[in-house]
Amino acid sequence: MGEIIVVGAGPSGIATSACLNNLSVPNILVEREDCFASLWQKKTYDRLHLHLAKEACQLPHMSFPTEYPTYVSRKQFVQYLDDYMSHFDVKPLYHRSVECATYDEVAGKWCIKVRNIDSDEVEEYLAKFLVVATGETSDAYVPEVEGLDSFTGQVLHSTMYKSGENFQNKNVLVVGCGNSGMEIALDLANFGAKPSIVVRSPIHMLNRELMSIGVGLAPYLSLDMVDGAVVLLSKLVFGDMTKYGIERPKEGPFLRKKKYGKFPFIDLGTVKKIKSGEIQVVSSFKSIKGDNVEFEDGKTRRFDAIVFATGFKRSTKKWLKDDFLLDDDGFAKQSFPSHWKGCNGLYCVGLSRRGLFGAGMDAQNIANDIKALL
Numbered sequence: 001m002g003e004i005i006v007v008g009a010g011p012s013g014i015a016t017s018a019c020l021n022n023l024s025v026p027n028i029l030v031e032r033e034d035c036f037a038s039l040w041q042k043k044t045y046d047r048l049h050l051h052l053a054k055e056a057c058q059l060p061h062m063s064f065p066t067e068y069p070t071y072v073s074r075k076q077f078v079q080y081l082d083d084y085m086s087h088f089d090v091k092p093l094y095h096r097s098v099e100c101a102t103y104d105e106v107a108g109k110w111c112i113k114v115r116n117i118d119s120d121e122v123e124e125y126l127a128k129f130l131v132v133a134t135g136e137t138s139d140a141y142v143p144e145v146e147g148l149d150s151f152t153g154q155v156l157h158s159t160m161y162k163s164g165e166n167f168q169n170k171n172v173l174v175v176g177c178g179n180s181g182m183e184i185a186l187d188l189a190n191f192g193a194k195p196s197i198v199v200r201s202p203i204h205m206l207n208r209e210l211m212s213i214g215v216g217l218a219p220y221l222s223l224d225m226v227d228g229a230v231v232l233l234s235k236l237v238f239g240d241m242t243k244y245g246i247e248r249p250k251e252g253p254f255l256r257k258k259k260y261g262k263f264p265f266i267d268l269g270t271v272k273k274i275k276s277g278e279i280q281v282v283s284s285f286k287s288i289k290g291d292n293v294e295f296e297d298g299k300t301r302r303f304d305a306i307v308f309a310t311g312f313k314r315s316t317k318k319w320l321k322d323d324f325l326l327d328d329d330g331f332a333k334q335s336f337p338s339h340w341k342g343c344n345g346l347y348c349v350g351l352s353r354r355g356l357f358g359a360g361m362d363a364q365n366i367a368n369d370i371k372a373l374l
């Protein structure tokens with residue numbers, strides 16, 4: 001029994017539990033993995049850093065240590081979260097996977113079925129409030145590809161990739177040119193592999209400085225003006241990339257993020273390696289036969305490994321029996337700023353494509369709302 005159940009001990013769930021503890025509101029935080037921030041501890045690659053300045057990534061009531069760099073490393077971020085949990089007395093129940101949550105109109109409570117992965121028993125919780133903090137990247141997405149099961153080389157999703165250490169001199173196909181794919185291709189090239197990356201759609205190329213300019217201008221200028229400035233600077237910095245097989249979209253990067261949730265690619269050195277030929281850009285592929293990949297442009301090439309950096313999906317709607325709070329893709333259905341509050345004491349945090357900063361704001365809003373309702 002617990003009046004408040006928070007599902008997911010990533011940054012969002014940790015921040016929510018901390019904000020509730022800060023208001024002396026008891027809560028139970030459940031997590032399916034055996035650790036907190038499992039994405040950051042177990043499902044991201046070694047060289048990863050936060051790609052927004054630390055001021056835009058810290059959780060409520062605790063700044064990053066002053067000695068931290070502007071762009072915090074994965075390990076530093078995990079250490080910060082560990083310190084944050086200790087400071088706010090956040091204690092997740094691990095190896096608890098939520099499998100069903102339904103609202104009991106008569107009891108006026110959420111009935112939550114949680115599988116204890118250690119005992120394989122199903123634990124049942126009744127709660128007045130339910131907070132969904134299961135993340136935008138909770139399930140790896142790998143597209144169906146004709147002949148993939150015939151591929152003789154290594155196949156992995158970006159969540160399984162750690163570094164290019166074991167890929168030296170290997171021909172590696174990276175599928176997907178989001179921030180994961182573009183940085184994994186860079187990492188492979190740095191370790192002496194021979195990466196090719198599939199770019200199937202136009203993409204914007206920014207770097208940390210341009211991103212910072214865009215985020216800094218956003219509160220003062222229209223989206224059009226911010227995008228205009230950032231795209232002009234991007235063209236000055238990166239030049240025309242069409243000869244390398246990369247087009248820019250017609251709509252600006254910040255408009256695309258707002259309209260489609262498409263994050264701009266923030267370059268950390270990939271573009272230079274594409275220009276030098278150390279990273280080859282290839283078109284979409286049609287099929288796989290053994291260790292040969294056939295591309296839409298008719299070319300066939302041999303690869304030793306395929307890394308699917310093809311993003312994520314969400315399975316929240318499979319266990320959460322509610323149609324108001326989340327859309328079918330598992331993102332907040334309502335638009336900012338009231339996206340975090342549902343009906344019958346249901347809330348979501350970190351599901352509005354506004355990153356860690358947005359998740360922190362959601363967490364504080366939810367804790368304040370629940371406190372006022374108790």
Ligand SMILES: Cc1cc2nc3c(=O)[nH]c(=O)nc-3n(C[C@H](O)[C@H](O)[C@H](O)COP(=O)(O)OP(=O)(O)OC[C@H]3O[C@@H](n4cnc5c(N)ncnc54)[C@H](O)[C@@H]3O)c2cc1C
Nearest residue numbers: 008010011012031032038050051097098134135350355356
């Ligand atoms: C490679 C990568 C880099 C990123 N870099 C940045 C960045 O620089 N800046 C930024 O703002 N954002 C970044 N993001 C976005 C990312 O979503 C956030 O950084 C952050 O992880 C969101 O925290 P969260 O707690 O909402 O989700 P998550 O960190 O995904 O945590 C969700 C937790 O819920 C648990 N869970 C899921 N389903 C269940 C269930 N049914 N029962 C119990 N537990 C469950 C999961 O195991 C997980 O631990 C990045 C994402 C990726 C993949």
Ligand SMILES: NC(=O)C1=CN([C@@H]2O[C@H](COP(=O)(O)OP(=O)(O)OC[C@H]3O[C@@H](n4cnc5c(N)ncnc54)[C@H](OP(=O)(O)O)[C@@H]3O)[C@@H](O)[C@H]2O)C=CC1
Nearest residue numbers: 049050051143176177178179180181200201263309310311
């Ligand atoms: N802090 C950091 O440095 C990093 C942050 N991130 C963040 O993590 C989140 C997830 O990023 P990421 O893992 O890159 O996932 P994304 O969803 O951002 O990108 C997925 C990519 O895969 C492509 N894709 C999907 N299916 C196919 C297919 N069948 N064939 C070819 N290409 C395909 C997409 O192309 P299309 O657009 O055409 O659909 C897209 O380029 C984002 O918020 C990102 O910003 C990720 C890595 C590093």
Ligand SMILES: O=C(O)C(=O)Cc1c[nH]c2ccccc12
Nearest residue numbers: 051052257263264353354355356
């Ligand atoms: O998911 C990520 O990688 C993020 O950095 C989230 C994010 C929050 N605000 C943004 C503005 C532009 C690009 C990404 C983000």
